[in-house]
Amino acid sequence: MAKSTAPQSGQKWLPPVVFYFQVCFQRAGGPNFRASFLEVGGLAWDLGKRTYDGNDGPRPVPSGVSYPNVTLKRPVGPLDGSLARWVENCRRFMDTSAKQKDMKKIMAYDVVIHLLDKEGKPQASWQCTNAYPVKWSLGNFDSGDSKVATETVELVYDRLERVN
Secondary structure: OOOOOOOOOOOOOOOOOOOOEEEEEEOOOOOOEEEOOOEEEOOOOEEEEEEEEEOOEEEEEEEEEEOOOEEEEEEOOOOOOHHHHHHHHHHHHHHHHOOOOOOOOOOOEEEEEEEEOOOOOEEEEEEEEEEEEEEEEEOOOOOOOOOOOEEEEEEEOOEEEEOO
16 A cells, blocks of 8 residues: 655645546566556446335435446557557457366456656555456547547456555
């Protein structure tokens, strides 16, 4: 877990900015890596509900927590990068797992998203546990536009928690 970055007495707390963040991919035994992104989205949870018929009539009660996919958007990168290799290995696993009964498990990572302060220190952090890619998409090509070519990776994960 990251150290607390709460302001010391007498220091002024500054609200974080959304454009200065870092994404780290961690797993026991490694290899661990970082990747840069233009945008991270989908950090959320939803407490589902069902209706319970009680003495006072129907009441909503919690039924569990669900998490949307995390989306990571970045410029199209080289194929030899750590993120690209991981995404491709996960896709290959799905292509071959039906054919080979003794395949290893898919390689999941804990993905930690740090919102950084002006010195580059984590001001707030969230961890997505046991994440792996479930979708990859390429942005549109448009000859009338001069944007950077982007790719998006969607990750599914077990749990989201604020760790700092």
